[in-house]
Amino acid sequence: MTRVRWPIAAAGVAVALVLGACDAGGGSGAACDGEVDAEALTMFAHEGSEADAYRDAISGFNETRGAELGFEVELTMIPEGQYTDQVNAAAAAGDLPDVIDFDGPNMANLAWGGHLVSIESCISDELRGDVLPSLIEQGTYAGTLYSVGSFDSGLGLWAWRSALEEVDARIPAGPDDAWTAEELGQILRDLQGAGYEHPLDTKFWYGSQGEWFSYAFTPVLWSAGAGLIDRDDYQSADGALNSAEAVGSLTTFQSWVEDGLIDKDAADDSNFIEKRSPISWVGHWMYQPYLEAAGDDLVLLPLPDFGSGSKTGMGSWAWGITSATADADAAWAVIEYLMSDEVILAITEVNGAIPGTASAIGQSTNYAEGGDLELFVTQLEGAPDLAVPRPVTPAYPNMTQVFRSVIDDIVNGADVQATLDEAVEAIDADIESNEGYPAPEE
Amino acid sequence: MSQRTEVSGQAETLTTIRTWRSAEARTAWLLSTPALIGLTAFIVVPFLLALVLSFTNQRLISPLPTRGIGLENYLSTLADGGFWQGLINNVWFVAIVVPLQTALALFLAVLVNSRIRGRVAFRTVYFVPVVTVMAAAAVTWTLLLNPNGLVNAFFGVITFGTFTPDWLGSTTWALPAVMAVSIWQGTGFQMIILLAALQDVPEELYEAAELDGAGSWKKFLNVTLPGIRNGLIFVVTVTTILAFRLFDQVWIMPQVPGGPLDATRTMMLHLVETGFGAQAIGRASAVAVIFFVLVLVLTLIQRRFIREEGGAA
Numbered sequence A: 001m002t003r004v005r006w007p008i009a010a011a012g013v014a015v016a017l018v019l020g021a022c023d024a025g026g027g028s029g030a031a032c033d034g035e036v037d038a039e040a041l042t043m044f045a046h047e048g049s050e051a052d053a054y055r056d057a058i059s060g061f062n063e064t065r066g067a068e069l070g071f072e073v074e075l076t077m078i079p080e081g082q083y084t085d086q087v088n089a090a091a092a093a094g095d096l097p098d099v100i101d102f103d104g105p106n107m108a109n110l111a112w113g114g115h116l117v118s119i120e121s122c123i124s125d126e127l128r129g130d131v132l133p134s135l136i137e138q139g140t141y142a143g144t145l146y147s148v149g150s151f152d153s154g155l156g157l158w159a160w161r162s163a164l165e166e167v168d169a170r171i172p173a174g175p176d177d178a179w180t181a182e183e184l185g186q187i188l189r190d191l192q193g194a195g196y197e198h199p200l201d202t203k204f205w206y207g208s209q210g211e212w213f214s215y216a217f218t219p220v221l222w223s224a225g226a227g228l229i230d231r232d233d234y235q236s237a238d239g240a241l242n243s244a245e246a247v248g249s250l251t252t253f254q255s256w257v258e259d260g261l262i263d264k265d266a267a268d269d270s271n272f273i274e275k276r277s278p279i280s281w282v283g284h285w286m287y288q289p290y291l292e293a294a295g296d297d298l299v300l301l302p303l304p305d306f307g308s309g310s311k312t313g314m315g316s317w318a319w320g321i322t323s324a325t326a327d328a329d330a331a332w333a334v335i336e337y338l339m340s341d342e343v344i345l346a347i348t349e350v351n352g353a354i355p356g357t358a359s360a361i362g363q364s365t366n367y368a369e370g371g372d373l374e375l376f377v378t379q380l381e382g383a384p385d386l387a388v389p390r391p392v393t394p395a396y397p398n399m400t401q402v403f404r405s406v407i408d409d410i411v412n413g414a415d416v417q418a419t420l421d422e423a424v425e426a427i428d429a430d431i432e433s434n435e436g437y438p439a440p441e442e
Numbered sequence B: 001m002s003q004r005t006e007v008s009g010q011a012e013t014l015t016t017i018r019t020w021r022s023a024e025a026r027t028a029w030l031l032s033t034p035a036l037i038g039l040t041a042f043i044v045v046p047f048l049l050a051l052v053l054s055f056t057n058q059r060l061i062s063p064l065p066t067r068g069i070g071l072e073n074y075l076s077t078l079a080d081g082g083f084w085q086g087l088i089n090n091v092w093f094v095a096i097v098v099p100l101q102t103a104l105a106l107f108l109a110v111l112v113n114s115r116i117r118g119r120v121a122f123r124t125v126y127f128v129p130v131v132t133v134m135a136a137a138a139v140t141w142t143l144l145l146n147p148n149g150l151v152n153a154f155f156g157v158i159t160f161g162t163f164t165p166d167w168l169g170s171t172t173w174a175l176p177a178v179m180a181v182s183i184w185q186g187t188g189f190q191m192i193i194l195l196a197a198l199q200d201v202p203e204e205l206y207e208a209a210e211l212d213g214a215g216s217w218k219k220f221l222n223v224t225l226p227g228i229r230n231g232l233i234f235v236v237t238v239t240t241i242l243a244f245r246l247f248d249q250v251w252i253m254p255q256v257p258g259g260p261l262d263a264t265r266t267m268m269l270h271l272v273e274t275g276f277g278a279q280a281i282g283r284a285s286a287v288a289v290i291f292f293v294l295v296l297v298l299t300l301i302q303r304r305f306i307r308e309e310g311g312a313a
Helices: A002-023 A051-063 A065-069 A080-092 A104-112 A125-130 A133-139 A161-166 A181-193 A204-209 A212-223 A244-258 A284-297 A328-338 A341-351 A358-362 A374-381 A396-411 A416-433 B002-053 B072-078 B081-113 B119-131 B134-144 B150-158 B174-200 B203-211 B216-227 B229-244 B248-252 B267-277 B281-312
Strands: A040-047 A072-079 A099-103 A155-160 A279-283 A298-301 A317-322
Touching: A040 A051, A040 A080, A040 A328, A051 A065, A051 A072, A051 A328, A051 A341, A065 A328, A072 A080, A080 A099, A080 A104, A099 A104, A099 A328, A104 A133, A104 A317, A104 A396, A133 A317, A133 A374, A155 A161, A155 A212, A155 A284, A155 A374, A161 A181, A161 A298, A181 A244, A181 A279, A212 A244, A212 A279, A212 A396, A244 A396, A244 A416, A279 A284, A284 A298, A298 A374, A317 A328, A328 A341, A341 A358, A396 A416, A396 B267, B002 B281, B072 B281, B081 B119, B081 B174, B081 B229, B081 B267, B119 B174, B134 B174, B134 B248, B174 B216, B174 B229, B174 B248, B203 B216, B216 B229, B229 B281, B248 B267, B267 B281
Parallel strands: A040 A072, A040 A099
Antiparallel strands: A099 A317, A155 A279, A155 A298
């Protein structure tokens, strides 16, 4: 008897504990009151390419601003691959630190769960005006600002100018006169005719790392006038993800794969670098390697227009204050320091991303007016009409997973309409089972 | 009088046995405590939690109160094409990998058990994949299986270019590719267990069989196989359970986990994607419970089948 009884009792306790912890998720939501009284702060950040810059920034903070205010920050770096799961698990267990960073589209999920504090009462009007509009879009959920980031990302088409000239392709000057999808299709066919077997590189091999498919290919939907969800109320994907526009644009995309225009089997960057695929659909992070390969021949172009104008992806890692903090002012002091031009430039120097404030952009060689990468800044300044944030809703984690398989299925020849109808069902079922993700009451 | 002495003597013996037994029991409990604590904390409690959560709307992160929703998670799981695709792939995987891997392991074990030169080197070589981390092996194999990779270079030569599939990008060949990598990785471990079993078969039995005029095939059938029966049972049971838990390979190797077109989706992958990706802990718990029951039933059937054979022997 005893043998049976005690594990069950232990389990019972554990059940109660876990359920209790889950229920205790809703935070106090302490806002900034202008007074710093913390003595120590904890922080999680993802360990990506900019990890050393983060470490330097935090020790810089501890030595200067932190010393002035009388507290220190203890930074824990977590490998990028597991970061989001770790933060979600810490949130579920009530173990979050004071300050965290998160990939932009995950913000709404954390905020909805009551794990983030609004930074409306913390941010100065000056900083708010300086931050890229795209980052404000990405950081605003249910009408409230929850996060700002030190940098943002850019997505476009990189090309070998000489290859385009070979087939007499028009070279667009900016997002306003981007190639139409039809035009790009024709250019790709011409390039194929000129001996480039698979002229377009789309980095499908990034796929299993998570956000790439959603980040890179939702602009196809937006540019056609479709989307992942009806953004009026974020309650249903019906009529957005399975609309005629969505089916049309993704069918075009599928035909590029089927006709071999896209280098579907590439496993590394060599296809563009060795000019086998002279056009590459990828983000700002490939600038350095591509510049080394192509030199003056490298040209950056906007994504094609599928009918409603060229749209592009945006969003990146951003800072937020968790509801576990006892002192939002201290936490904000850290974020404010991370948003200073000096720190932003140090971080973006390493990861090559677009600086998160206009003032930092002005001091950057590549992104300032006339720089090689000015297009990315133009796109982000045009948010949310040019650069479009991924839907800011707690349903996003499920949505991105669904869309990831949509792209995989379509690339592998599945029927587009049927695939999208199924995806709509999966997205709607999740929203329904979470009671429509009711927005938090402020 | 003598009777009475006898009785009291018996009573004494009983008491001794009882004390001895309880002392033994205490030692047994003491020795098994660490394992029991581990099992309770990491198997029993989480499973009971999963059982409870599978009847609720629990999400990983949610401000909504947790409430019971009856069988809804089970119903939506059973109505989910992804789950069934995972189950079908799992069954295929088990049906092909378990016999193949066991046979290959047995073959290798017999091979490295024979008195050939450098058998230690062979044993080491066959065992190396087991020590390799599955994730690292999967990444390496992904590169080897690239349409322009080494595997196709090999097949291209031996089939004169007629057979060079896009392994992981093809709905037909992705699962077989995953199976091949799994067999490659798992066989060495099974081989070692069977090797130990082989070395337990008494040499005299072989000598006796030889005297009876048995050839090497007959010796294998009538001496080796019955001699390593327990080892084989263990290997088949464990391989079945491990095969059902297939996850690392299908997470890492295809372009999208479980792809292309769900060709390599497994129940484990479905569970992780539901619980962590979509954050639907309640539904993922239902998947876990269904998975557990399925594997349990299969293991029980296997055991029953094998035990009856043991009784007959």
